[in-house]
Amino acid sequence: MARKAPKKSKNENGNGPVAVAAVVEVKPVSGSKRPPGPLINMPGAAAVSATPMSPSLKAEPAPAPAAEPAPAAALASRSQASALAVPKRHDMWEQAQRQLDEVAKTIKLDPNVHVMLRHPKRTLEVSVPVRMDDGHVEVFQGYRVHHNQYRGPCKGGIRYHHEVSMEEVKALAMLMTWKCALMNIPYGGAKGGVVVDPNKLSQAELERMTRRFTSEIMLIIGPDRDIPAPDMGTNAQTMAWMMDTYAMINGHSVPQIVTGKPVAVGGSLGRIEATGRGVSFITAAVAKECGLDMKGLRVAVQGAGNVGSNAAKAVHELGARVVAISDVKSGVYNENGIDPFKLFSAMGPKDFVENNCAGQKISNEDLLKLDCDVLIPAALGGVITDANAAQIKAKIIVEGANGPTTPDADAILEKKGIIVVPDILANAGGVTVSYFEWVQGIQYYFWELEEINTRLHKIMKNAFTNLWALSRRERVSMRTAAMMISVTRVAEAAKSLGLFP
Numbered sequence: 001m002a003r004k005a006p007k008k009s010k011n012e013n014g015n016g017p018v019a020v021a022a023v024v025e026v027k028p029v030s031g032s033k034r035p036p037g038p039l040i041n042m043p044g045a046a047a048v049s050a051t052p053m054s055p056s057l058k059a060e061p062a063p064a065p066a067a068e069p070a071p072a073a074a075l076a077s078r079s080q081a082s083a084l085a086v087p088k089r090h091d092m093w094e095q096a097q098r099q100l101d102e103v104a105k106t107i108k109l110d111p112n113v114h115v116m117l118r119h120p121k122r123t124l125e126v127s128v129p130v131r132m133d134d135g136h137v138e139v140f141q142g143y144r145v146h147h148n149q150y151r152g153p154c155k156g157g158i159r160y161h162h163e164v165s166m167e168e169v170k171a172l173a174m175l176m177t178w179k180c181a182l183m184n185i186p187y188g189g190a191k192g193g194v195v196v197d198p199n200k201l202s203q204a205e206l207e208r209m210t211r212r213f214t215s216e217i218m219l220i221i222g223p224d225r226d227i228p229a230p231d232m233g234t235n236a237q238t239m240a241w242m243m244d245t246y247a248m249i250n251g252h253s254v255p256q257i258v259t260g261k262p263v264a265v266g267g268s269l270g271r272i273e274a275t276g277r278g279v280s281f282i283t284a285a286v287a288k289e290c291g292l293d294m295k296g297l298r299v300a301v302q303g304a305g306n307v308g309s310n311a312a313k314a315v316h317e318l319g320a321r322v323v324a325i326s327d328v329k330s331g332v333y334n335e336n337g338i339d340p341f342k343l344f345s346a347m348g349p350k351d352f353v354e355n356n357c358a359g360q361k362i363s364n365e366d367l368l369k370l371d372c373d374v375l376i377p378a379a380l381g382g383v384i385t386d387a388n389a390a391q392i393k394a395k396i397i398v399e400g401a402n403g404p405t406t407p408d409a410d411a412i413l414e415k416k417g418i419i420v421v422p423d424i425l426a427n428a429g430g431v432t433v434s435y436f437e438w439v440q441g442i443q444y445y446f447w448e449l450e451e452i453n454t455r456l457h458k459i460m461k462n463a464f465t466n467l468w469a470l471s472r473r474e475r476v477s478m479r480t481a482a483m484m485i486s487v488t489r490v491a492e493a494a495k496s497l498g499l500f501p
């Protein structure tokens with residue numbers, strides 16, 4: 001029996017809130033733009049926007065990473081997602097292209113570069129036959145997409161989810177291009193996925209499926225061509241299987257083929273926590289700009305997987321009060337604060353937040369509408385829509401997930417003065433430390449955790465500072481500013497390389 005991707009033009013997960021684009025020379029966006037975000041208590045907001053800050057479109061020192069990690073035992077918990085009804089959304093790919101088109105206008109992007117960026121460099125669709133534990137064979141559908149490689153090899157996660165589709169993977173690959181460019185990491189964008197609910201497979205079936213999928217996409221992956229990493233439904237164990245499959249077929253070990261793998265086989269210290277840690281750096285930075293104190297900052301987190309759990313722990317360490325957290329089943333609200341360290345040490349891999357946390361039970365939908373300072377959506381894409389954006393009370397949204405906010409919702413939030421920190425900045429800590437992992441693998445020389453976290457902090461701080469300045473100066477949303485920077489960098493690379501032949 002074959003499992004096919006649902007035939008639909010819309011998909012749900014992480015549709016990237018890809019913002020707009022920019023040109024090679026970043027021109028000051030002329031007049032238009034809506035007022036700069038909601039400068040909540042921001043001391044001297046006017047002064048900020050009046051200050052002719054350089055668009056900071058200059059290349060900074062370089063940084064770097066890739067996709068997304070997850071502890072081995074987390075497979076079970078992340079796979080819960082598959083059981084849930086994912087919110088219906090519009091076509092992510094169309095949306096990603098539209099966002100590029102908008103930025104292209106804003107920055108007067110060269111039409112010849114624009115047209116190339118609108119298309120993925122290559123797409124691969126594979127059948128993945130797997131012998132199940134009872135002896136019968138099932139065929140799963142898999143994808144790998146390279147959006148482009150102007151700035152370096154392709155980089156992006158592998159997602160196991162029953163709603164994965166080619167359209168979604170194309171959109172997420174494009175998002176990776178912008179994310180890597182924004183962080184000034186020398187990668188192009190890629191993404192992959194298999195249409196499967198990993199929760200419904202045994203570990204042995206998952207391993208066989210992962211190994212066969214890896215062999216099928218070996219046509220286009222490689223340590224200097226395309227380096228996969230974990231995403232929803234996959235984790236460090238998945239990466240170890242991919243690495244081993246690649247090694248078996250090639251006859252020698254190639255640790256740089258994947259990132260987000262276990263430390264025991266060349267993974268980087270700090271990779272598992274990197275995305276959540278990066279979310280906390282950005283939360284602290286934006287709160288400061290808005291005149292909000294990190295100490296006691298009320299934070300609500302949707303998602304208790306890799307990103308959600310580590311973001312909750314990291315903001316807690318910085319003094320914030322986590323007032324709510326949820327997983328696929330439900331959420332818990334506690335005005336006095338939830339200690340995420342206690343919560344996650346008590347929670348088993350297949351356990352739920354509601355069984356381990358004191359407080360009032362709330363739904364995932366209600367969590368989004370809580371009265372809090374910062375909302376961190378860190379589960380699925382497309383959860384903040386035109387249907388609920390008007391009811392959101394958070395002052396700031398920091399996008400831990402890929403594509404949690406639809407463009408329609410973005411417009412509503414902006415009118416309400418809510419600052420939205422786009423995913424391509426907020427969750428880029430994962431790809432940054434993946435980049436570190438890749439570099440360490442190439443050199444066979446591994447860094448101390450302190451060095452990794454210091455470098456991560458520096459890169460994220462630089463990216464935030466540049467983006468914030470451009471956003472204030474041009475009076476555009478942070479998402480638009482992020483896209484202006486990213487697309488400008490990618491376009492610059494495209495122009496330098498020229499067009500083959």
Ligand code: NAD
Pocket residue numbers: 014067068069070074077078079080081082084085086230231232233234275302303304305306307308326327328329364378379380381400401402403427428430431
């Ligand atoms: P994960 O599989 O570890 O965790 C997902 C979490 O979301 C789980 O707690 C699950 O219970 C919850 N969830 C699933 N469906 C839900 C629903 N319908 N409503 C509410 N909660 C639901 O995944 P992750 O690695 O933490 O990734 C989460 C998001 O962050 C994804 O959008 C992913 O693309 C993005 N992301 C992850 C990384 C990374 O390093 N892991 C990096 C960048 C972006």
